[in-house]
Amino acid sequence: MPSLSVPHVGGQFHAQDEAGQYTFGHYGGPNTRVETRDSLGRTSGSFAYVDPEGDVQVRKYAAAPGSGFRVAASDLVEDTPAVAQVKSAHARAHEVAKLLAGNSAVTLV
Template sequence: MVLGALVSASTAQLLYPLPYAVPAPLAVAVPFIGAFSSQFHAQDELGQFTFATAGDNQARTEVKTLDGVVRGAYSYVDPTSKLISVNYVADANGYRVVGANNLPEAPAVPSVAGPEPVQDTPEVSQA
């Protein structure tokens, strides 16, 4: 019986390799782009609030005080990978940017000579 088991086990082995090759597993390095997001909000019965949110290469925060003034900031990453940040105030004087790193600069004003003053005609001078 033992001899029969050995004979059957020996015949079960492959006598030649398989005619096809198994490809190696494909290893591709893929950067992990994780999604990050967070937010919070708080408000009282007097209308004051604060909130913030962040995610997808952008962030925003805002606070409203009892006097009705809203102060806030937002930032984002532009297509050139530069971080753009803006701080603002909204009050009785309207919405105003109080600090930003993306404001355009005005071109230099060239200094030119002004026009000659108008000369009085002799009739006007005598009058």
């Protein structure tokens, strides 16, 4: 894990092929990062760093065609009421769209 008290002792790596797959990373000192992409375009990775308060923060992420981008983090905050309301409305609209796509005879009033 990253550290401000330990001098930078680490390394880096990178590999890539003709199919577009790759992996790279670096580690040591106040931050670290790793990322991988496969031949289907799915990307995942993580990074960690020491924040201004001296705490290590970690982010993990993944992205893929058709499923979008997802992230998990050690210091994410809860949604505000406005954001929660918009997310809920979006989820309802998405469900209606799925219903309409599966049943063309449905009529909304």
